[in-house]
Amino acid sequence: MVECKRCLYTSDHPLGITFNDDGICSGCLIHEEKDSLDWDSRLTDLKKLISQYRSSKSKYDCIVPVSGSRDSYFILHTVINTLKLKPLVVSYNKYFNTNIGIQNLANLRIKFNVDFQIKNVNPNTVKKITRKSLYQFGNPYWHCIAGETVFPVQTAVMMKIPLIIWGAHQGLEQTGMFSHLHNVEMSRRYRKDHDLFGHDTDNFITDFDDLDDEDMLNYKYPAFSDIESVGVRGIYLGNFIRWDTYAQHKKMVEMYGYKGAKFSRTFDAYDNADSFVYSDLHDILKLYKHGYSKVTDQACREIRFGRISKKNAMKIVNFYERQMPNFIDLFSDWLGTNNHSLQFALNRHRNEKYWEQSDPDIWHFKKSKNIVLKPQLRNLTYPNSNDIVNKHSKNKYITIGKGVDWPKKKSNKKITWI
Numbered sequence: 336m337v338e339c340k341r342c343l344y345t346s347d348h349p350l351g352i353t354f355n356d357d358g359i360c361s362g363c364l365i366h367e368e369k370d371s372l373d374w375d376s377r378l379t380d381l382k383k384l385i386s387q388y389r390s391s392k393s394k395y396d397c398i399v400p401v402s403g404s405r406d407s408y409f410i411l412h413t414v415i416n417t418l419k420l421k422p423l424v425v426s427y428n429k430y431f432n433t434n435i436g437i438q439n440l441a442n443l444r445i446k447f448n449v450d451f452q453i454k455n456v457n458p459n460t461v462k463k464i465t466r467k468s469l470y471q472f473g474n475p476y477w478h479c480i481a482g483e484t485v486f487p488v489q490t491a492v493m494m495k496i497p498l499i500i501w502g503a504h505q506g507l508e509q510t511g512m513f514s515h516l517h518n519v520e521m522s523r524r525y526r527k528d529h530d531l532f533g534h535d536t537d538n539f540i541t542d543f544d545d546l547d548d549e550d551m552l553n554y555k556y557p558a559f560s561d562i563e564s565v566g567v568r569g570i571y572l573g574n575f576i577r578w579d580t581y582a583q584h585k586k587m588v589e590m591y592g593y594k595g596a597k598f599s600r601t602f603d604a605y606d607n608a609d610s611f612v613y614s615d616l617h618d619i620l621k622l623y624k625h626g627y628s629k630v631t632d633q634a635c636r637e638i639r640f641g642r643i644s645k646k647n648a649m650k651i652v653n654f655y656e657r658q659m660p661n662f663i664d665l666f667s668d669w670l671g672t673n674n675h676s677l678q679f680a681l682n683r684h685r686n687e688k689y690w691e692q693s694d695p696d697i698w699h700f701k702k703s704k705n706i707v708l709k710p711q712l713r714n715l716t717y718p719n720s721n722d723i724v725n726k727h728s729k730n731k732y733i734t735i736g737k738g739v740d741w742p743k744k745k746s747n748k749k750i751t752w753i
């Protein structure tokens with residue numbers, strides 16, 4: 336196993352990573368482009384590209400997929416204010432929604448004043464799919480990733496809106512799979528191979544499952560011919576704008592009141608504020624299967640931007656990846672199982688490269704020892720990030736949020752009715 340001399344990634348990275356003769360990983364090398372490319376000229380290229388989609392006849396110029404976190408505000412802000420496009424905003428309901436995520440989504444609709452479509456798949460179908468993806472692939476998040484990546488494409492085909500605008504490309508940002516200059520676009524192939532780890536609707540179900548083709552329809556990528564007839568393409572803003580998710584989120588807090596959320600297993604309060612599962616159960620499974628957690632991705636990103644040293648990043652990662660998840664109970668309740676059965680299922684996915692079993696149900700992480708983390712090691716601040724653990728009432732998944740429970744400023748204005 337090779338470890339990058341600059342960041343914390345190793346040759347074990349599941350998305351694939353390469354190293355140069357100096358031992359620097361492809362992700363770090365591609366990151367250097369952020370400081371060498373002419374971003375003004377890249378933005379001009381983007382404006383040229385989108386000009387063909389600006390329509391005076393249609394109500395919408397493009398589709399923008401959003402959630403209650405992860406760059407959604409910045410993408411929409413760029414599309415509306417920098418590119419001057421008229422977007423149709425779409426969102427897939429992942430059902431693991433936090434109160435903060437629902438508030439962010441409601442606030443987004445109000446502040447950007449946009450038309451919004453949300454996809455709510457029948458929760459019984461979602462549970463059946465999640466049972467299967469969790470037990471078989473060790474992935475409770477398959478339906479979320481599959482839904483988020485397909486609903487915008489289905490909408491594009493159905494409403495004949497050919498342009499979809501995404502934020503950053505994960506393969507480019509993390510492992511340097513592409514250069515910014517490749518202008519990589521959305522593809523069916525990348526979605527299946529990397530986003531869904533090879534499990535798409537065409538090979539998801541077997542004869543032994545209680546799922547049928549109809550259950551999978553909501554997650555099925557449109558036919559080649561349909562995509563071609565509308566001319567659907569998905570572009571990534573990260574190819575044209577110097578992408579810095581931390582700095583962008585801070586700006587969105589100031590401009591629109593975006594809210595972050597604190598979770599036990601990461602220092603990053605902005606990335607996945609909308610989900611009880613992503614930084615929690617899903618993250619523990621990442622550690623079981625791949626030997627590292629989301630906090631490693633986030634720490635690598637911050638090393639590359641020069642905001643954390645590699646030495647401190649290692650301490651930060653060692654601390655957070657050892658923390659307990661807080662919301663396993665919520666997931667067990669939602670899925671209709673209990674923690675013991677769930678843990679049994681999760682243990683099946685522990686990779687013995689990283690985990691050692693001493694007794695039944697007793698596992699040891701081989702990698703590192705737990706350490707105490709001094710708060711001053713973290714140079715990053717997360718304004719407007721809220722404690723996701725609600726100490727005053729029971730935490731629960733919010734299925735659908737109709738509005739926003741925003742603190743209202745007191746007004747001294749008298750209301751006159753006529």
Ligand SMILES: [Zn+2]
Nearest residue numbers: 339342360363
């Ligand atoms: Zn690296």
